[in-house]
Amino acid sequence: MPRQVDHEERRRRLAEAVWRLAARSGLEDVTLRHVAAEAGVPARQLQYYFGTREHLLLGALEILNADAERRAAQRMSDLGPDPSPRAVVRAILLELLPLDDERRRTQVVHAAYFVRFLTDPALALSVRDSPHALEDLVASLLHLGQELGHVNPDLDPQAEAAFLVAGAQGLQPPVLLGQYTPQLAVNLVDRQLDRLFAGHRQDA
Amino acid sequence: MPRQVDHEERRRRLAEAVWRLAARSGLEDVTLRHVAAEAGVPARQLQYYFGTREHLLLGALEILNADAERRAAQRMSDLGPDPSPRAVVRAILLELLPLDDERRRTQVVHAAYFVRFLTDPALALSVRDSPHALEDLVASLLHLGQELGHVNPDLDPQAEAAFLVAGAQGLQPPVLLGQYTPQLAVNLVDRQLDRLFAGHRQDA
């Protein structure tokens, strides 16, 4: 194999150019020429590494999702050993808020792709593979919290988890638009956690 | 004035074609030719009634927003005279869910425009004119509910209102993607209303 080149590295650089353009003005402006100019390479490279524009969009999204997942996993393990259910739920929800440039970028790019998710079957797989994974995870943590006596045993973990996740996701637009500060969004989430983790009985 | 033509009617028809295309595959496919074909008119008409493509996108969005506002107002008045705070809050939140074709279309088109809202100053005005109007309205209704003894006086109306609205808005994507049924989303909202309108003291 001649001309040793790191394919993954190349694809990542091109994908990053796609993200920047998509976040700036939507998929509309993600043309092969613009991406090439943004990445500082001849347009021909895009064909070589991704083939068609459709594959470029799909590939860029996959890399973005893989990155986001890795960062999320990292922040989860940063919680240390044996984190409380509340801390884990909080970390999950904060992952859904645009609290830094990486999360902001991920969420804006997802917004740019969203309408395509509705119709494009290839892209739909990127989001539908585990539709309720987050909600189920939060629900199980709430259930665990109930067993530990941190959470009111009367409430329905699944329903509360679903609304918690929806709430965090619904806080994205106003924060991205600058209507809410990130801090306010975090406060709103914490307030809900205060309510749920009210500690009805400290003993098991 | 010759050739009596209802301009508003024409612009509406063209705007509807924009909505259909935008909802189907995003702003990317909203080209002058596609819109003309979708509306069944020569492309020239779009120039005449909207000027540039940019003005077409902006105009179509304004008509969409005006329609949505009118429908919302209609459903509010359908609540009858002297509706309970809970009924009004519920109606507001359900307006944010894709429960029929019109709401679904409105919300999908908004999603298609979203990334533009972040950067395009002209479009930003369409959403930023009253950033907290909904939250404030819900908050005032929760406060009224507290005075009527329908709502726990301990909770913070503004914070709960903000999270309610965010939650409803965050339920849009899973419903649009078919991961949640509309009925499930409504149930989740009603569950939160059950919690908030717990009726701590029935007398004032």
Next chain:
DNA sequence: TGCGTTGTGGTCCGATCGAACCATAACAGA
């Protein structure tokens, strides 16, 4: 030293883009 695979750069093609341009049909008022 060739040889064949791998990667790069530049160019070209047909299609389509947004928008300008022009001719003319329709019709209210003089």
Next chain:
DNA sequence: TCTGTTATGGTTCGATCGGACCACAACGCA
């Protein structure tokens, strides 16, 4: 009936689109 505004249709332009094509540089292997 004539006139000028209003509206419509069709055509054309330069730019840009996605993607195909071709020549060739780089390099491991025989």
